[in-house]
Amino acid sequence: MEIKWFGHSAFEIISDENLKILIDPFISNNPVCPVKVEELDADIICVTHGHADHFGDTMEIANRTGAQIIGNHEHSVYLAKQGFEVMGMNIGGTIKIHNIQITMVNSNHSSDMDFIEEIGAGGSACGFIIQLERGRKIYHSGDTGLFGDMKTVINDIYKPQIALIPIGDRYTMGPFEAAIAAEWLDPEIIIPMHYNTFPVIKQDPEEFARRVESINKEMKVVILEPGQLYKE
Numbered sequence: 001m002e003i004k005w006f007g008h009s010a011f012e013i014i015s016d017e018n019l020k021i022l023i024d025p026f027i028s029n030n031p032v033c034p035v036k037v038e039e040l041d042a043d044i045i046c047v048t049h050g051h052a053d054h055f056g057d058t059m060e061i062a063n064r065t066g067a068q069i070i071g072n073h074e075h076s077v078y079l080a081k082q083g084f085e086v087m088g089m090n091i092g093g094t095i096k097i098h099n100i101q102i103t104m105v106n107s108n109h110s111s112d113m114d115f116i117e118e119i120g121a122g123g124s125a126c127g128f129i130i131q132l133e134r135g136r137k138i139y140h141s142g143d144t145g146l147f148g149d150m151k152t153v154i155n156d157i158y159k160p161q162i163a164l165i166p167i168g169d170r171y172t173m174g175p176f177e178a179a180i181a182a183e184w185l186d187p188e189i190i191i192p193m194h195y196n197t198f199p200v201i202k203q204d205p206e207e208f209a210r211r212v213e214s215i216n217k218e219m220k221v222v223i224l225e226p227g228q229l230y231k232e
Contacts, residue, residue, distance in 0.1 A: 006025075006226055008026050009026070010056065016134050016136075022045045025058055028056075044067060044068050049125035050075060059079070060150060091183075101131040104126045105126060106126065106153070109125035127140055137196065138163075154185060163181075163182070164186075165178050165193065168195035209223060
């Protein structure tokens with residue numbers, strides 16, 4: 001299994017059976033992304049919410065690769081009207097596709113589609129629990145502030161081993177709140193995201209790592225540069 005970060009909240013997960021899962025593929029307008037849209041392949045694309053820096057290049061990639069798009073109900077309606085195959089779902093629901101299990105969980109954020117000419121309602125923002133073929137669970141929180149479900153639902157019920165969480169502040173949690181989220185989630189591995197893409201979300205990930213270490217020395221923070229991967 002590999003997890004590659006493209007900067008911001010964009011990730012590629014390559015599963016145990018070599019399925020390619022893209023999450024929030026903000027590529028072409030992402031100033032720190034080291035790859036071009038046409039270089040990416042995908043079997044599944046998961047979209048956490050409707051903001052342009054997360055919805056990103058979903059339609060272009062899906063149109064070229066035939067990837068199955070997964071998003072909330074409102075996004076599925078919009079994408080179906082554009083001619084795409086999409087699996088709509090909602091908070092608390094789970095779908096199975098290609099031996100991968102994907103559960104949509106809550107996040108604390110807005111979600112209107114701001115990339116269309118007239119901003120349209122984008123339903124609820126979300127995160128995803130992605131369970132791979134051999135049972136490894138990855139939590140992508142999407143954009144979010146700190147909220148109690150991280151402890152009482154996402155950890156207590158789903159128990160992800162790997163968590164991808166934002167630290168950028170202003171639009172999401174900052175390092176202080178994200179360290180508390182790490183304590184509540186209690187994963188083995190944490191990969192920080194949604195920082196240093198733009199000046200307004202500039203952060204030092206090493207500061208975040210130190211905060212986590214002060215809470216739990218057994219928890220490993222993996223700091224990636226855009227284009228780097230974590231592999232196990």
